Amino acid sequence: MLSYFQAAVIGLIQGVSELFPVSSLGHSVLVPALIGGSWKSLVTQSASQDSGSSPYLAFIVALHVATAIALIVFFREDWIRIVRGLLRSLRPSLAARRIVARDADERLAWLLVIATIPVGITGLALEHTFRTLFAKPLAAAVFLTVNGLVLLAGEALRRRAPVPEDELEVREPVAVVQGGAVELRQRRPVRRLATLSYVEAGIIGFFQTFALLAGISRSGISMVGGLARGLSHRDAARFSFLLATPVILAAGVLKLPGLFGPAGAHIHGQVLLGAVLAGLASYVSVRFLTRWFETRTLTPFAIYSLVVGAFCIVRFA
Secondary structure, three states, X not given: OOOHHHHHHHHHHHHHHOOOOOXXXXXXXXXXXXXXXXXXXXXXXXXXXXXXXOHHHHHHHHHXXXXXXHHHHXXXXXXXXXXXXXXXXXXXXXXXXXXXXOOHHHHHHHHHHHHHHHHHHHHHHHHHHHHHHHOOHHHHHHHHHHHHHHHHHHHHHHHHOOOOHHHEEOOOOEEEEEOOEEEEEOOOOEEOHHHOOHHXXXXXXXXXXHHHOOOOOHHXXXXXXXXXXXXXXXXXXXXXXXXXXXXXXXHHXXXXXXXXXXXXXXXXXXXXXXXXXXXXXXXXXXXXHHXXXXXXXXXXXXXXXXXXXXXHHHHHO
């Protein structure tokens, strides 16, 4: 039985870790396992069941829907432009039998559509298999450690990513305080988000499929894909959050009926509490992260993943 305290704690953890590049699925496995007792049993039964029979999985599905709603609310103006852009482009695209994007909003809409396809297909086909095989504490600890290495690799790839001259974004110099004096430094040229090709969007979407492994961050690995193509941390994060929204929402809505079956019996109050807290935590998280990635990198999250992952490997080995 999922208690209200457990629902509150896991809801807050889900809301933060889904958008921070540290893997919400990994934390939903590792935190209960570390606490032990009745918490550990939540993970044990979820690793072998589906959302139609597992109360914990049904609960996690509701938290994902709350996170997706928070993302839609935060990026509501972006989504209005994206949906309008997609609708504007449909008629000429169908007539020409190819994707026709005449402005940045239309192009971003199609980039998101194409990037969603790989993870959507893989998720439908392999989600249960990946969870039953790898959603266990030791496996999650290993993959969380791998997540840290992936984030560090993303920073290295970002520094080496070629940026064509005609795709550069003009960036203002940043003020740096050094030795009591303020110094203006030129920031590294970055690529505009709208210049991504459809093939590159598909590759970034393919990267996101690895987030089916507990411990690999959805937002983190998508950002690494963007950084490797020369995007700034700000644009890589924005594209990652926008890309995560339809994926999380579709997966959640698809499995949400499980809450109204045997799995959701007697936990509707806990689900509501956890979902509200997850939604609020997600909104605060995305607001913080969009500001963080204006000037900062993935490195602190990589260090966190490596340290916590290594600790958990020792703990569960």
